Amino acid sequence: MESKINQEIVQSPINARWRRDRVCFSSFVRPEEAMGFEMEHFFPYYVFVEKGKVDNIESAMTSWTCSHVPSGRITFFDQNDKPIFPDGSDTAKWKWFQLDPWELGALGLHLDERLPEETTIDGKQGWIIPLYESETLTEMDDINVYLHNLMRWESMLVPQQSGPIMQRFAWIMQRMYELTIEKERAERKSEAKEMNKEWVEKRLEAIEQRKQLYGERITKEQDECHDDN
Secondary structure, eight states: OOOHHHHHHHHOTHHHHHHHHHHHHTTTOOGGGHHHHHHHHHSOSEEEEEEOOHHHHHTTTOOOOOSSOEEEEEEEEOTTSOBSSOOOSSSOSSOOEEBOGGGHHHHHHHHHHHOOOEEEETTEEEEEEEOOSSSOOOSHHHHHHHHHHHHHHHTTBOTTOOOHHHHHHHHHHHHHHHHHHHHHHHHHHHHHHHHHHHHHHHHHHHHHHHHHHHHHHHHHHHHHHHHHO
């Protein structure tokens, strides 16, 4: 039976775009640029933490008191302020990720330390938390810091949900092995064609030899008949 996480990855609307973008981008991105290109084009630029009520933290059975109270839902946006993961339904413009309730108290304290400015996106109140600590991700050190920031948020999700890293990693691995299988099939098909071509050539050569032999025999018989006359 297919796992819930695998179903979520396969059914996500982003898969179609990933397949299309791979065809468009893979032909000109150099291997040494791949990591930075991946982060900038397929991973989030910032996290949007939805504002909640005090009950959200109290329900997690903690004694922490925070001035910033998360609702328990986050979502991710790219550099163009578009959702990385569109929901694909008519009821929402983006996919919400559920946080583990036990993470809410620690997240509230983290927000108190950062003091992000409250903002509203499509009627939803919350806070924007940048994931970049540099303008671009051209150096491996910057990429590493970025992934650490993103992994921190991904680790807060409930175990049943897969975040940006998990979904992209799973897609890349599946596609990589699909391409390997496709390549092997193409190679076997090419080998079969070569073997078939070789067999056909041998058969034609044998036919030509038989034709030549038959022609020589006819000529010999004609010569013998001529001598008898």
